[in-house]
Amino acid sequence: MGAITSCCVECDQPITNPICASCLSEEMHILVHETRPDLAKHIVGFHFGGEVNCIKCQKGMSLCAHCFSKDIYEYIKENDSMLAKEFVNRFDFDLRVDLISDAF
Ligand SMILES: [Zn+2]
Numbered sequence: 001m002g003a004i005t006s007c008c009v010e011c012d013q014p015i016t017n018p019i020c021a022s023c024l025s026e027e028m029h030i031l032v033h034e035t036r037p038d039l040a041k042h043i044v045g046f047h048f049g050g051e052v053n054c055i056k057c058q059k060g061m062s063l064c065a066h067c068f069s070k071d072i073y074e075y076i077k078e079n080d081s082m083l084a085k086e087f088v089n090r091f092d093f094d095l096r097v098d099l100i101s102d103a104f
Pocket residue numbers: 008009010011012013063064065066067068
């Protein structure tokens with residue numbers, strides 16, 4: 001047996017929290033839509049495919065939750081810094097570690 005380990009295409013770290021961009025974007029969409037439906041429209045999921053299967057939809061994935069969240073976070077931050085803080089509280093895939101040096 002042994003779990004299949006695969007690394008994220010973006011950060012090259014092993015994917016330990018396999019939730020795909022598509023499933024994550026659905027949850028992010030719900031949060032963002034509460035306050036900024038205009039921004040929520042731009043949060044779209046996608047499938048890269050990969051050797052690790054998403055724990056929710058079982059599809060293959062190759063971008064880790066951290067990298068996808070960070071991409072969306074940066075998009076939100078450009079448009080709404082208050083919402084960006086709430087986003088980090090909700091989707092904390094080690095985002096704060098990266099953001100310590102940020103003016104956050
Ligand atoms: Zn990554």
